[in-house]
Amino acid sequence: MIIRKKYLFYLLAITSSVIAAAVTGIDSFVGSLPVFKTDPWAFAFSLFFVGVIITLLITLILSIKIKGESLGAKILDPSFKQIRIVQKNEMKYHLIAGLVNAINTVGYCAIISTVQDPSVILSFSQIVILYLLLMESITEKDVPTLVEVQSSVIVTFGAILASISLTGEFQLFPIIIVFLVVNPTWAIFSIYQRKLKIMKIHNRPNDSINIRFWNVFFSCLFTALLLLIYDIFTSGNHLITGFVTSLDPYYFLLLVLTMGTTFFSYVLYIRSLGLGKASVNNAIRASTIIFAIPFSILLIQLGVITEFSTDPVMLIIKVIGLVLIVMGIISFALTVVKSYIFITVKPGTPIKETMLKLWDIRGVSHVSVTSGKYDFIVKVSTRTLLKGYERIIRKIEEIETIKKYHWESVLKDWEKI
Amino acid sequence: MISAYILITMLPGKTDKAIKEMRQLDNVAKISIIAGEYDIVIRAQVKNLEELLNVTDQIQMIEGVTKTTTQIIEKEISLQ
Structure with a gap:
C-alpha cells in the first residue's frame, strides 16, 4: 500500500x-x-x-x-x-x-x-x-x-x-x-x-x-x-x-x-x-x-x-x-517544503567530488548520481522557499562543475509503507 | 536491487486519476507531484532491468501520460 x-x-x-x-x-x-x-x-x-x-x-x-x-x-x-x-x-x-x-x-x-x-x-x-x-x-x-x-x-x-x-x-x-x-x-x-x-x-x-x-x-x-x-x-x-x-x-x-x-x-x-x-x-x-x-x-x-x-x-x-x-x-x-533539483555537470568533471559538495549543503536529504538526461537528482527539504534559495541555490551556484540545474518543488507525495 | 527515478509529463487535468493508478503499481516506492518541467516523479525499486522496463511500460499505458524519462541511480547518499 x-x-x-x-x-x-x-x-x-x-x-x-x-x-x-x-x-x-x-x-x-x-x-x-x-x-x-x-x-x-x-x-x-x-x-x-x-x-x-x-x-x-x-x-x-x-x-x-x-x-x-x-x-x-x-x-x-x-x-x-x-x-x-x-x-x-x-x-x-x-x-x-x-x-x-x-x-x-x-x-x-x-x-x-x-x-x-x-x-x-x-x-x-x-x-x-x-x-x-x-x-x-x-x-x-x-x-x-x-x-x-x-x-x-x-x-x-x-x-x-x-x-x-x-x-x-x-x-x-x-x-x-x-x-x-x-x-x-x-x-x-x-x-x-x-x-x-x-x-x-x-x-x-x-x-x-x-x-x-x-x-x-x-x-x-x-x-x-x-x-x-x-x-x-x-x-x-x-x-x-x-x-x-x-x-x-x-x-x-x-x-x-x-x-x-x-x-x-x-x-x-x-x-x-x-x-x-x-x-x-x-x-x-x-x-x-x-x-x-x-x-x-x-x-x-x-x-x-x-x-x-x-x-x-x-x-x-x-x-x-x-x-x-x-x-x-x-x-x-504544515511548514515543510520539499523539492527536487535536476543537475547536469560539465563533461570531464569528477562525479564523486561534486556529489560530496552537494551532500555538504544543508537541507539536502538525498544525492543520487544517475545515468540519463541528468547527472544528479538531489532532494531537499526546507522550511521556506526563501531559505531554499539562500541556503541551497546559492551554494549550488558556487559549485564550478555544475553546468545547468533546475528546481522543481514537490506539491504532494506518497510513499510505500 | 536497482533504483530509478521516472520523470513523467502529463496532459493537463489527468494527474489525479493517473496518480490513483500509479499507486496500485508494484515496485513503486515513492510518488511525488511536482511543479515545473515535469509533473510527476516516481521512484521505482526493481530487481533487474527487465522489471524496470515493465514498470515504465505500465506507466506509459496510463491515460494522460505523454512522456517518461528514466534516470537509473548509480550511487546515492541519503539521510533516510
Whole structure:
C-alpha cells in the first residue's frame, strides 16, 4: 500500500504515543508495587532482564516467513527480514544508545516510584525537544528554523501546563531527575536510534525490529554493569533483588506485559525516526500526554493513584496546555517544503567530488548520481522557499562543475509503507 | 536491487486519476507531484532491468501520460 509520507510519519509517531501512554500506565502500576517502589534500580534491571527475553521471543516470531516475506515485514517494518547479529559499523551506535537508555530507564523508574500519575510523568519529559533542537543543530545537516523553535517552545509550554493540573501538585524531585538524567539521555538515545535507522545494512535500510532488540540487549548489559558497580560501592543488593523479583511468576508476567507493549511502541518510534528529525518526532510524541489521560482515569478507578483536582482553574490550565501541544504539532506539520533539483555537470568533471559538495549543503536529504538526461537528482527539504534559495541555490551556484540545474518543488507525495 | 527515478509529463487535468493508478503499481516506492518541467516523479525499486522496463511500460499505458524519462541511480547518499 502506498500512502502519503507525511501521513505515514504522523501515523507511526502517534500510534507509538498511544502505546507509550498505555506502557506508562502499566509501569505506574508495576512501579507502585512495594518491591519496586522502594528500589527503582531493581525495577530498571527487571524491566530489561525480562525485556530481553520477551523482545527476543517477539523478534523470533516476527522472523517467521510467510510467502517469502517475514511476518515483521508484513505488519511492522518492510525493511525487516529476520533477526540478525549486530554489524561492525553499527556497534558503536548500539553501545552509546544502550548506555544512555540504561541511565534513562533508572531515572524513569525513580520517577515512576515517586509520582504515580502517568500524565504528570510524561509531561515533564516533553522538554526533551529543546535538548534535541540544540543537539541536532550540532550533529545533523540541518539547523532548526524559527518555526521549529517556535513550535517546540509552544509544545514544551503546553506540556508543562498540562502536567500541573491533574493532581494539582508540583513535585521538585522528579523534575530534577527529568532535567538532569531523563531528558539529556533520551535526547542522545533518540539521535543514535535515528543514526541506526538511517544506516544501510547489506544494501538495505536498517530495520527497527533488530534495532529495538539489540538496544534492549545492550541496555540490559549496561544496567547490570551499573548496578553491579553501585552495589559494590554501597554494599547493596539491587542487582540480586531485580534478578530474583524477575523470576517471580507474578512479577514476570507484569514485566512481560509492560516490555512486550513497549516493544511495539519503540519499533514504531524508531521507524518514524527514520522518516523525520528526532525533535519533530518528540514534538508529536508530546501527544502521549493527551492519550495518557484515559489511563490516569483507569488508574484512579483501580486505586493506584489518588483522585485529581476538579478545580475549574486547574482544568482550564490543563485544556490550554493540551491546545498548545496540538497547535505546536500542527505548525510543525504544515511548514515543510520539499523539492527536487535536476543537475547536469560539465563533461570531464569528477562525479564523486561534486556529489560530496552537494551532500555538504544543508537541507539536502538525498544525492543520487544517475545515468540519463541528468547527472544528479538531489532532494531537499526546507522550511521556506526563501531559505531554499539562500541556503541551497546559492551554494549550488558556487559549485564550478555544475553546468545547468533546475528546481522543481514537490506539491504532494506518497510513499510505500 | 536497482533504483530509478521516472520523470513523467502529463496532459493537463489527468494527474489525479493517473496518480490513483500509479499507486496500485508494484515496485513503486515513492510518488511525488511536482511543479515545473515535469509533473510527476516516481521512484521505482526493481530487481533487474527487465522489471524496470515493465514498470515504465505500465506507466506509459496510463491515460494522460505523454512522456517518461528514466534516470537509473548509480550511487546515492541519503539521510533516510
